[in-house]
Amino acid sequence: MRPAPSHDGQDELGLIFTCCDPRLPVPTQLALTLRLVCDVSVSDISHVLVMPEDEAAALLDRAEGTVLSASTPYRVPKGAELLDRLDAVLGVVHLLYTMGHSAPSGAELMAAEPAEHALWLAQLLADLMPDEPEVRALLALILIMEARSVTRTDGTGRLLTMAEQNRVAWDRAAIEEGRALIAGAFRRGEPGRFTLQAAIAAVHATAPSYDETDWPTILDLYDKLYRVSPTPVVALNRTVAVSMVHGPAVALDAVAELETDDTLAGYHYLPAVKADLLRQLGRDVEAATAYRAALALAENEAERAFLTARLAETAPAE
Numbered sequence: 001m002r003p004a005p006s007h008d009g010q011d012e013l014g015l016i017f018t019c020c021d022p023r024l025p026v027p028t029q030l031a032l033t034l035r036l037v038c039d040v041s042v043s044d045i046s047h048v049l050v051m052p053e054d055e056a057a058a059l060l061d062r063a064e065g066t067v068l069s070a071s072t073p074y075r076v077p078k079g080a081e082l083l084d085r086l087d088a089v090l091g092v093v094h095l096l097y098t099m100g101h102s103a104p105s106g107a108e109l110m111a112a113e114p115a116e117h118a119l120w121l122a123q124l125l126a127d128l129m130p131d132e133p134e135v136r137a138l139l140a141l142i143l144i145m146e147a148r149s150v151t152r153t154d155g156t157g158r159l160l161t162m163a164e165q166n167r168v169a170w171d172r173a174a175i176e177e178g179r180a181l182i183a184g185a186f187r188r189g190e191p192g193r194f195t196l197q198a199a200i201a202a203v204h205a206t207a208p209s210y211d212e213t214d215w216p217t218i219l220d221l222y223d224k225l226y227r228v229s230p231t232p233v234v235a236l237n238r239t240v241a242v243s244m245v246h247g248p249a250v251a252l253d254a255v256a257e258l259e260t261d262d263t264l265a266g267y268h269y270l271p272a273v274k275a276d277l278l279r280q281l282g283r284d285v286e287a288a289t290a291y292r293a294a295l296a297l298a299e300n301e302a303e304r305a306f307l308t309a310r311l312a313e314t315a316p317a318e
Helices: 010-019 026-036 042-048 053-067 079-101 112-128 133-147 172-186 193-206 215-228 232-246 248-258 269-280 284-297 301-314
Strands: none
Touching (some): 026 053, 026 079, 042 079, 079 133, 112 133, 133 172, 193 215, 215 232, 232 248, 232 269, 248 269, 269 284, 269 301
């Protein structure tokens, strides 16, 4: 069912575009492509799509017979058909990179193979559609995120926060390449979701230090991002910028609203963000409860070690 990828990647791109069939709901397109093209496990797909594992499995069962058959051509479409599928294709590549940037499970914080695969696919798409702003922006986002990957853990594999990372070791050439791509994307009209995400990453990457981060600009970009991509995950990420601009108490109110959304019920970053905000407010008992909730959901060992250390700070008797 799955063709062997050619040297130039055209077969793989063709299969990705085939799986991103507009007849299917977007989550189904994403799940099918991650499973068939990228060989991602159902468990990891459920993590990255923020849905129960049995629901992800059901999506895949329904989708394979709908889209793939012996007569299905694996090809990169042209014209309007290509544009109809492009956003979903970019979404797949972004999710694949997300799985490499923060592995859903395993001992290491990052997984090199999916991150490298996503970068390769983003470069292929940029070669195929050099004038598409969102294609340029996705490549920029991955370049900038990868530019600081070497500093995200220490020599023992311990997760390092942005404030702890050695910015001198960041790949400045990759950051500048990403910034040039972002500038080109902004010149082509209203920015889309990947252009805005890349712009947020660029603000982080160009700050001389963590304390000098331009949080008001980041919050403004998150506001714009939420308008074009109003997802609970974007809203949660935005709360970090809210806390830096307006204080942790205001951000905690926003997190409380997100807790009423069942979409994030199994998403360990929700209680983790809540715990950090409570810790900043000195509400250690409540913070410890939230850290325990995050630990119950997290499966990546590096993230679990980080959460365990934070729990020890708020509940030292344990």
